[in-house]
Amino acid sequence: QVQLVESGGGLVQTGGSLRLSCAASGRTFLIYHMGWFRQAPGKERESVAAIRWSGGSAYYADSVKGRFTISRDNAKNTMYLEMNSLKPEDTAVYFCVAGTTVYRGTNYLSPGEYNSWGQGTQVTVSS
Numbered sequence: 357q358v359q360l361v362e363s364g365g366g367l368v369q370t371g372g373s374l375r376l377s378c379a380a381s382g383r384t385f386l387i388y389h390m391g392w393f394r395q396a397p398g399k400e401r402e403s404v405a406a407i408r409w410s411g412g413s414a415y416y417a418d419s420v421k422g423r424f425t426i427s428r429d430n431a432k433n434t435m436y437l438e439m440n441s442l443k444p445e446d447t448a449v450y451f452c453v454a455g456t457t458v459y460r461g462t463n464y465l466s467p468g469e470y471n472s473w474g475q476g477t478q479v480t481v482s483s
Contacts, residue, residue: 365477
């Protein structure tokens with residue numbers, strides 16, 4: 357229903373910055389919220405940030421608060437993740453996600469709230 361394509365990953369030094377983009381296509385009018393998850397080798401997938409498509413309320417994992425900023429451009433059906441002050445522990449594959457269902461009590465940082473996933477983009481932070 358909704359297709360997602362990430363871009364913007366790469367190699368950066370500790371303290372550097374990267375900007376990830378996620379372009380949505382297909383039935384984008386169904387999107388209620390979008391977000392980013394990441395998974396490092398040998399580690400569990402974890403939430404990074406999420407944003408409500410209408411209104412733009414943002415939610416962040418504690419590990420990235422104050423360093424990462426999530427935003428969206430509704431007209432372009434594109435979401436962004438501005439990552440600053442990057443650390444080696446931020447190294448992971450970052451996945452863009454979209455959710456098409458919302459209800460009272462939705463946990464926007466839970467993977468179960470999303471039914472569309474991108475292929476992922478690698479972010480590597482060298483020490």
